[in-house]
Amino acid sequence: MLLTAKTFLLNLLLVFAPLGIMQILYLLKYTNLLKKSSGWLLALFPLLSVILCMTYPIVISDNFILDFRRIPFILGALYGGKWVGLIYLIVLLSYRYLLGGSGFYPSLYSFSIATIATSLISAYFLKLDLKKKLLVVAAMDGFLGGFGTFVSLTFFNSEIELSMWILFSCISVIGVVLATLIYEVFINQFKLLHSVMEGQKLKVVSHLAASISHEVRNPLTVSRGFLQLIDSDLNDREKKGYMKLAITELDRATEIINDYLTFAKPYPESVERIDIISEVKHSISVIQPLASMMNVSINAKIDLPSAYMHSEKRKFQQCLLNFSKNAIEAMSNGGTLTIQIARKDNELKISIQDTGVGMTKDQLSRIGEPFFTTKEKGTGLGMMVSHSIVKGMGGELMYESEPGIGTTVHLVFQVENVN
Missing domain, CATH: 1.20.5 (Single alpha-helices involved in coiled-coils or other helix-helix interfaces)
Incomplete structure (x- = not known):
């Protein structure tokens, strides 16, 4: 029993050890010292845990071994997305096949199903709060353990004591919950560090x-x-x-x-009641000559009744013109600028979409920083000011972009109640 406890602890240590290296990588990423390769390196270390756990397993009998590989597998697949999960599956099954034994088939069935499940819920999982994330990883761990054990006992004449299985399952669930907590803590820690910088x-x-x-x-x-x-x-x-x-x-x-x-001084100095719909129409008329010169057509979808908020008209106009001008300049070979307004209750969203060069995730993460720009002769001050204006008006900014396809910026403001 003492030997089994030691092997349990050793296998669990192999899960947590690479998290320390990942912490260093996150530090490099959020201080902009590691950029292009950081995503792949961060995905590499959970995979290293998977291989180490399989290399030093918990031997129950000659034809039945246990390990905690499912903990880093679940974390990597959920946080990394479907392609990371698929790579993990290929490496895991290849290595398990090389190790030999009948345990390959339970791994094939259970981890294949787990890969499909994680690929379907990964994007949704990242948006959950911490409590729901912990419930998801615990449920996923329980499924993997239960299904794999069921296949082994039913089809491959494996044997395991009930007390041993309960102990292993409890430790595994606790392990995956702790690993998720650690992962969330240092992700949020370095996001906070980045925002402070x-x-x-x-x-x-x-x-x-x-x-x-x-x-x-x-x-x-x-x-x-x-x-x-x-x-x-x-x-x-x-x-x-x-x-x-x-x-x-x-x-x-x-x-x-x-x-x-x-x-x-981004906050409004002379507050007045302004009609957002009217100001958007005005900005379109102002930006039309530049659009025509750049061979850009404007597609306006703003057929909504007046919507009012209290702010400074000049700064609001400056903000709209900056975003529209940037969108037009991103389409050097012509294209379509789509300006759309949607309203839900007291929330009004202005969407400015271009069909230009688009931006990478790294560029999106830095947009609005002082002196950061994707234009050859730009200073980055226009976007910095626009972000400050939106923030000063109590608004919210969201970006969507794909290289070669285009960029959409969403400006969300709180407006007066509908009469």
């Missing part, structure tokens, strides 16, 4: 904006005024062209400074 970046930019925006904008405005006066007295066409270019560049510099100033 981003918060520090935004804080620095905010302080910088508040301290220098006014001081820089004032001399730019004065310089522009004198340049206009000089321009009015010039007769040389070439020099007038140079002067016009200088004024244009001063306007561009002022616009960047205004972006900084908006970021420093």
